[in-house]
Amino acid sequence: MFTKVNSVGIQGIEGVLIGVEADVGDGLPGFSMVGYLSSEVREAQERVKTALKNSGYRLNAKKVTVNLSPANIRKAGTSYDLPIALAVLGAYGQADLKKIGPFAAVGELGLNGRIKPVSGVMSMVMAAKKGGLRQVLLPAENAAEAKVVEHMKIIGVSSLNQAVEILKDGRTVWNEERETSGTVEPAVEEVDFREVNGQALLRRAAEIATAGMHNFLMTGPAGTGKTMIARRLPTILPPLTREEDIEISRIYSICGLLPHNRPLLGRRPFRSPHHTITPQALAGGGRPLKPGELSLASGGILFLDELTLFGRSAVEVLRQPLEEHKIILNRMEGSYELPADFLLCGAFNSCPCGWYPDRNRCRCSPAQIERYLSRLSKPIMERFDLCVQASPVSYEELVKTENGNEDSAAIRLRVQEAWERQRRRFQEERPRFNSRMGQKETREFCILGMEEEELLERIYRKKQLSARACHKILKVARTIADLEGAERISREHLAEAAGYRVLEEQIWG
Structure with a gap:
C-alpha cells in the first residue's frame, strides 16, 4: 500500500516542500530509504522503527520503502522523523491521513515516541502556506513560534500516539487554532x-x-x-x-x-x-x-x-x-x-x-x-x-x-x-x-546651493577624496539635515559630514 505525507525542509533560510512517500509490499522484509539523504536523515529509519515499537505499533514483516522527493534536493536534519513514521503507519493502514485534509508534518522522534522540537519551524510553516497547505503538525514546543504565521492551523503534538489520534479527529485542529497568539512582549533594554x-x-x-x-x-x-x-x-x-x-x-x-x-x-x-x-x-x-x-x-x-x-x-x-x-x-x-x-x-x-x-x-x-x-x-x-x-x-x-x-x-x-x-x-x-542612495538618488535628493558646491569642491580637492568618499560625505550631510528637520543641505551640514573623514586622512593619508 502506498501513502504520502507532506513535509518541509530548509535550504538556506527558505523552506521547501518535501514529499515523504512510503510503500509497504511483499518481498524480502526490510526498511530502505532513498532520495538524496544526509547521514542524519538515513539514521531516521532506526529512530522511526524503535519509536513505532515503543509506541505500541506492531507491524508485520514487509518490504518498506521510503522516498523523499524531489530527489535533486539534499535532505538534511531530523525534522523528517515524524512524517516518515506517519507515512509508514499510513502504508500499513494504521493511521488515517486523509480525514483532516491536506497537512504538512515536521518533528524529530525520540526512541520512546516523544516528539522533540526542531529548528527553522517559522520558515517551514511559511513554505507550507505558500505551497497551498493550511495545516501543520509539529512539536508542541515549536507551536508558539509556528503560530506567528497568520492564517495557518497549527497542531502541536508531544508524542507519536497523540499525532495519530489527532489525525483521527479533525475537531482537535480547530481547538488548537483558537490558542493562536503570535504576540510577544518587547525585549527590555539592559543598557542605555x-x-x-x-x-x-x-x-x-x-x-x-x-x-x-x-x-x-x-x-x-x-x-x-x-x-x-x-x-x-x-x-x-x-x-x-x-x-x-x-x-x-x-x-x-x-x-x-x-x-x-x-x-x-x-x-x-x-x-x-x-x-x-x-x-x-x-x-x-x-x-x-x-x-x-x-x-x-x-x-x-x-x-x-x-x-x-x-x-x-x-x-x-x-x-x-x-x-x-x-x-x-x-x-x-x-x-x-x-x-x-x-x-x-x-x-x-x-x-x-x-x-x-x-x-x-x-x-x-x-x-x-x-x-x-x-x-x-x-x-x-x-x-x-x-x-x-x-x-x-x-x-x-x-x-x-x-x-x-x-x-x-x-x-x-x-x-x-x-x-x-x-x-x-x-x-x-x-x-x-540615505546610506543606501545610489548616484541617481544622490543627485536628486542631495541638491546643493552655490556656496555648498564651492565648499564641497574645496574639500574634495584638498583631501584628494575618491568619488566614493565624496558621495558618502553627501549622504551623511543629508542625514544630518534630516536630524535637524532641514529640507536642504547647508554648509554646516557639509562641514560636519566632512569632519567625520578627518581620521581616515590622518591614518591612511
Whole structure:
C-alpha cells in the first residue's frame, strides 16, 4: 500500500516542500530509504522503527520503502522523523491521513515516541502556506513560534500516539487554532546611553550613524568607551516592525538561537563575533548551509571590536554585503541568497600597545603603527561613512552623575523622526535609508546651493577624496539635515559630514 505525507525542509533560510512517500509490499522484509539523504536523515529509519515499537505499533514483516522527493534536493536534519513514521503507519493502514485534509508534518522522534522540537519551524510553516497547505503538525514546543504565521492551523503534538489520534479527529485542529497568539512582549533594554559620560563626538556620530544606517568606525586609546558606545547602538534604533521581527526571528530559528519562551526575537540584533572568526562563519556555510554572523546581524548591528586583529580574508568578506546588503553563497547543490542588511560598527586601538597618540605612554615606533594599520585595506575603510577618534575621558566627566546625560529614548525619538523623513522621501520603490542612495538618488535628493558646491569642491580637492568618499560625505550631510528637520543641505551640514573623514586622512593619508 502506498501513502504520502507532506513535509518541509530548509535550504538556506527558505523552506521547501518535501514529499515523504512510503510503500509497504511483499518481498524480502526490510526498511530502505532513498532520495538524496544526509547521514542524519538515513539514521531516521532506526529512530522511526524503535519509536513505532515503543509506541505500541506492531507491524508485520514487509518490504518498506521510503522516498523523499524531489530527489535533486539534499535532505538534511531530523525534522523528517515524524512524517516518515506517519507515512509508514499510513502504508500499513494504521493511521488515517486523509480525514483532516491536506497537512504538512515536521518533528524529530525520540526512541520512546516523544516528539522533540526542531529548528527553522517559522520558515517551514511559511513554505507550507505558500505551497497551498493550511495545516501543520509539529512539536508542541515549536507551536508558539509556528503560530506567528497568520492564517495557518497549527497542531502541536508531544508524542507519536497523540499525532495519530489527532489525525483521527479533525475537531482537535480547530481547538488548537483558537490558542493562536503570535504576540510577544518587547525585549527590555539592559543598557542605555545615559550611562555614557563624556565622548560627545562619539555620541553625536552614533546618532547620525543610526539615523541614516551609516557604517561607523571608532579608533582611539584603549578604555575610552568605544565598545560601550557600540553596545548601546541598538537602544537608539527604532523598534522592529512585525515584518522585520518575523524575518529576523526565522533566521535565528534556523540557527537554533531563538529562545524557546519567545516566538519572536522582539529586538534589534547585536552581533559581536570574536576576531578569530573564519570567513565561512562570518558569511555562512556548512552542510547543511547555515546563516553566518552577517545574516544574524541583519536588521541590527554588526560590531567588529579590535578590527585590526581580524583576518584579512574575513574582513574582505564584507565588501559585497556592504554594497548590496545581501550575500550570495555558491555551493555544488545551488546558489543561496542570504540577507545581510546591517549597520557595521568597527573599533580598534590606534596602535598595537593601545596608547597612541599619548607619546608619554605609547612605545610603538612609526613603523610598527604603520604595519598595524595596514591590516585594513583602503577599499574597506572607504566603506565606513563616519570615522571618529575617541579621546580620553577627563576625571570630572568620568565621576559626574548620569542625570545630566541624554538617555537612549530621547535619541531614539530623533532617529525615528529621521527614519520617517527618509520613508516619505524614498517611498516604496527607492532605498530605505540615505546610506543606501545610489548616484541617481544622490543627485536628486542631495541638491546643493552655490556656496555648498564651492565648499564641497574645496574639500574634495584638498583631501584628494575618491568619488566614493565624496558621495558618502553627501549622504551623511543629508542625514544630518534630516536630524535637524532641514529640507536642504547647508554648509554646516557639509562641514560636519566632512569632519567625520578627518581620521581616515590622518591614518591612511
